[in-house]
Amino acid sequence: MPRPKLSRMANPTGELSMSSVDSVQDISNRIIAVLGNPNVGKTTLFNRIAGIRAKTSNFPGTTQDARHAQCCGAMLIDLPGIYSLDLEVSESVVCRQVLDGDLAPTGVEAHVPNAILVVIDATNLMRNMTVVAEAIARRLPMVVAVNMMDLAERQGIHIDLERFGECIGCTVVGCSGKTGEGVDELMQAVESATIPDRSAPTELDAIEAWGDDIYSLVAAARETPVDDRLTDRLDRAFTHPLLGVVTFSVVMTGLFWVIFKLAAIPMDLIDAWFGTLGGWVSGVLPDGPISGLLVDGIIAGIGGTVIFLPQIVLLFFLLALLEGTGYLARASFVIDRVLRPFGMSGHAFVPLLSSHACAIPGIMAARSVPDPKDRLATILVAPFMSCSARIPVYVLLTVILFPDSPGMQAVAFTSCYVIGVLAALFSSLLVRRTILKGPSRPMAMELPSYRLPDLRAAALLTYDRAMMFLRKAGTLIVAISIVLWWLGAYPNTTVSIADTTPEQREVIAAKAQARHSFLGQIGDAIQPVFEPLGYDRQLTIGVLASFAAREVFVSTMAVQVVGSDDAEDDSVLESIANATRDDGTPVFTRATSWSLLVYYILAMLCLPTLVVTAKEAGGWRWAWLQLGWMTLLAYSGALIAYQAVSLLS
Amino acid sequence: MVDHAQSNAQANGSIPLTQLTRGQSGRVQIDGAATDEVKMLRAMGLRPNASITMCRLGEPCIISLSGACGGGCRIGLAKEIAGRVMINVESQPDAQTETQPDGQSNG
Numbered sequence A: 001m002p003r004p005k006l007s008r009m010a011n012p013t014g015e016l017s018m019s020s021v022d023s024v025q026d027i028s029n030r031i032i033a034v035l036g037n038p039n040v041g042k043t044t045l046f047n048r049i050a051g052i053r054a055k056t057s058n059f060p061g062t063t064q065d066a067r068h069a070q071c072c073g074a075m076l077i078d079l080p081g082i083y084s085l086d087l088e089v090s091e092s093v094v095c096r097q098v099l100d101g102d103l104a105p106t107g108v109e110a111h112v113p114n115a116i117l118v119v120i121d122a123t124n125l126m127r128n129m130t131v132v133a134e135a136i137a138r139r140l141p142m143v144v145a146v147n148m149m150d151l152a153e154r155q156g157i158h159i160d161l162e163r164f165g166e167c168i169g170c171t172v173v174g175c176s177g178k179t180g181e182g183v184d185e186l187m188q189a190v191e192s193a194t195i196p197d198r199s200a201p202t203e204l205d206a207i208e209a210w211g212d213d214i215y216s217l218v219a220a221a222r223e224t225p226v227d228d229r230l231t232d233r234l235d236r237a238f239t240h241p242l243l244g245v246v247t248f249s250v251v252m253t254g255l256f257w258v259i260f261k262l263a264a265i266p267m268d269l270i271d272a273w274f275g276t277l278g279g280w281v282s283g284v285l286p287d288g289p290i291s292g293l294l295v296d297g298i299i300a301g302i303g304g305t306v307i308f309l310p311q312i313v314l315l316f317f318l319l320a321l322l323e324g325t326g327y328l329a330r331a332s333f334v335i336d337r338v339l340r341p342f343g344m345s346g347h348a349f350v351p352l353l354s355s356h357a358c359a360i361p362g363i364m365a366a367r368s369v370p371d372p373k374d375r376l377a378t379i380l381v382a383p384f385m386s387c388s389a390r391i392p393v394y395v396l397l398t399v400i401l402f403p404d405s406p407g408m409q410a411v412a413f414t415s416c417y418v419i420g421v422l423a424a425l426f427s428s429l430l431v432r433r434t435i436l437k438g439p440s441r442p443m444a445m446e447l448p449s450y451r452l453p454d455l456r457a458a459a460l461l462t463y464d465r466a467m468m469f470l471r472k473a474g475t476l477i478v479a480i481s482i483v484l485w486w487l488g489a490y491p492n493t494t495v496s497i498a499d500t501t502p503e504q505r506e507v508i509a510a511k512a513q514a515r516h517s518f519l520g521q522i523g524d525a526i527q528p529v530f531e532p533l534g535y536d537r538q539l540t541i542g543v544l545a546s547f548a549a550r551e552v553f554v555s556t557m558a559v560q561v562v563g564s565d566d567a568e569d570d571s572v573l574e575s576i577a578n579a580t581r582d583d584g585t586p587v588f589t590r591a592t593s594w595s596l597l598v599y600y601i602l603a604m605l606c607l608p609t610l611v612v613t614a615k616e617a618g619g620w621r622w623a624w625l626q627l628g629w630m631t632l633l634a635y636s637g638a639l640i641a642y643q644a645v646s647l648l649s
Numbered sequence B: 001m002v003d004h005a006q007s008n009a010q011a012n013g014s015i016p017l018t019q020l021t022r023g024q025s026g027r028v029q030i031d032g033a034a035t036d037e038v039k040m041l042r043a044m045g046l047r048p049n050a051s052i053t054m055c056r057l058g059e060p061c062i063i064s065l066s067g068a069c070g071g072g073c074r075i076g077l078a079k080e081i082a083g084r085v086m087i088n089v090e091s092q093p094d095a096q097t098e099t100q101p102d103g104q105s106n107g
Helices: A018-022 A042-053 A090-100 A122-136 A149-154 A161-168 A183-191 A204-218 A229-238 A243-284 A289-306 A309-325 A327-342 A346-354 A359-368 A372-384 A388-401 A406-433 A455-489 A502-516 A518-533 A537-545 A552-561 A570-577 A590-602 A607-617 A620-648 B003-011 B036-044
Strands: A031-036 A055-058 A065-071 A074-078 A115-121 A142-147 A171-174 A444-447 B014-016 B025-029 B051-056 B061-065 B073-077 B086-091
Touching: A031 A042, A031 A090, A031 A122, A042 A065, A042 A074, A042 A142, A042 A183, A042 A455, A055 A455, A115 A122, A115 A183, A122 A142, A122 A149, A122 A204, A122 B036, A122 B073, A142 A161, A142 A183, A161 A171, A161 A204, A171 A183, A204 B036, A229 A243, A229 A327, A229 B051, A243 A289, A243 A309, A243 A327, A289 A455, A309 A327, A309 A346, A309 A359, A309 A455, A327 A346, A327 A406, A327 A444, A327 B073, A346 A359, A346 A372, A359 A372, A359 A455, A359 A607, A372 A406, A372 A607, A372 A620, A388 A406, A388 A552, A388 A570, A388 A590, A406 A590, A406 A620, A444 B036, A455 A502, A455 A518, A502 A518, A518 A537, A518 A590, A518 A620, A537 A552, A537 A590, A552 A570, A590 A620, A607 A620
Parallel strands: A031 A074, A031 A115, A115 A142, A142 A171
Antiparallel strands: A055 A065, A065 A074, A444 B073, B014 B086, B025 B051, B025 B086, B051 B061, B061 B073
């Protein structure tokens, strides 16, 4: 590919250039807004410029992703992809606010940008002219990057960049974010960007006519049409009412199989490593509060956070690859048919499916849902999907309910997933009929060309998401773990019993500690609330401890009834199943087990998810609503289950 | 492009996008007010006189846009939206199914 031509415009009007604007403003505080249509390779170009310096945060008070990076002495902000600034969709609103100087990503001081970098697609030049006209109207220093020049070349499209620059009155640089061609020239041009010395129309009809005129002057397309019969066939297959659904199921099952299968290896390693570290620390330090805090609080807390990392990394990497192929855009339409009657759009499917691994990356993935109401509904119902942390509880309870029937265990296990999905659909319908009223936005979406995914872009996105998870959720999960450890470890109870082996003494001491700790006392106080559901003091403590993370339930129950939290041991599971209440009656009756199962399917028992909901939905009120609604539904469901099963038996 | 303009447009010989057959081409016709939906579709390239070819009927309706973008691009539309887009039919499916990018010149 020939090196793209660089066209630098004279500045005959003597208007301010970016560097002269900067002379009156702190040079370290410069903002360059990157604007452009969706699917123009804007993010690939941004990644090419910023690399791993890019950070992801939110635009405060919104659910929009904000990627930004300190580059070339300025803060480069990758704005959401838009077709026009003049639309009432959240992406356009965010772009307008940033260009007005009213909004900046969290951690960046908001002011009117010092320059706009408009990224347009060389293969879709005419359509991209709307955003170019709107950027010119802002009267800010600007540069236009004509991206995908390599692809345009292959498609026989020629663009006269110099003439293009003359037509719009600012510097135009041809480049390719994919190959890196022309990116250095682009950054030089951005540093000396000037306000366009031409004006552009502001009315829609006039903008279109202006764009057509410029297109006819600067672009020449190949005479022979592109053969897209293969694209036609693939599109028809992928969006077919039956074949489309089958393909979708196969692709998604494969994706999640890979995630569960591959993530298990690093997860086990992380688990073992933190176990070893904890063992080593408790061996080195004398028994006491410092050792307890370090081993059971901090190390266990960090381990409990990092263990989710392989799933998150794999999920985002594979989803980015899949999105890069162009398939996900087609799949969104397939699933839109199912979700739209319930007030969600096809975009919601990936977040909902991801929530089956863990609601945290699922809720984070809801950023891809463009309509704000659809997105909020998706975030609110995502935790109803049965995440992997529920699996140990499902296993325990289905085994207790159907001890000699693996077939019935499987049916009950599957039903748990189905109940979760139904609860999510019902809740979405309800929320869209009440607080998030309004029709779900029908889908109108550009279908990108099928192509090989960009590994570099997928890796960068994954790195970004992983760091974000560790920074945001990590700090909080650790804090909660420390608080929970403290509640469980204090006040310290000493038990002295003669004529017992050290193992027996350990078991008795652990049971006594579980009973007399603050957590145990809280359990005693709250137990009457759970009495109608059939839970005794021990189950209440298990449910309360699960609030930090659901999987804690099995280990908490193990500590209380057995005195050992090694739930991997079959005999431990058996002991839990045969546990007795203080009056000697069994803890897990048929009615209690059903009630508990329903409670765990529906309840919001995960504080980290609540934190992520608050962050992603743009306010704690959404997190409280989610907690309140899920608790209400879980409590009612468990109550009905307990009373119904008690009555029948 | 909007409901109230539909009868008027049909009188002018244009039909809703959903009535095109596969492979049939036409040009977008816009009458009536610039609602948010119309503005969105126009910004996506479905603007007056844009040349389109029907690729897939039904839900979703997939069209290929050629005139508006030089290289061509595809847009998927929910049937509900597609029913509101009016088209002046240009070619039949058995005729040429690919249209040339219009407005081209040797700059």
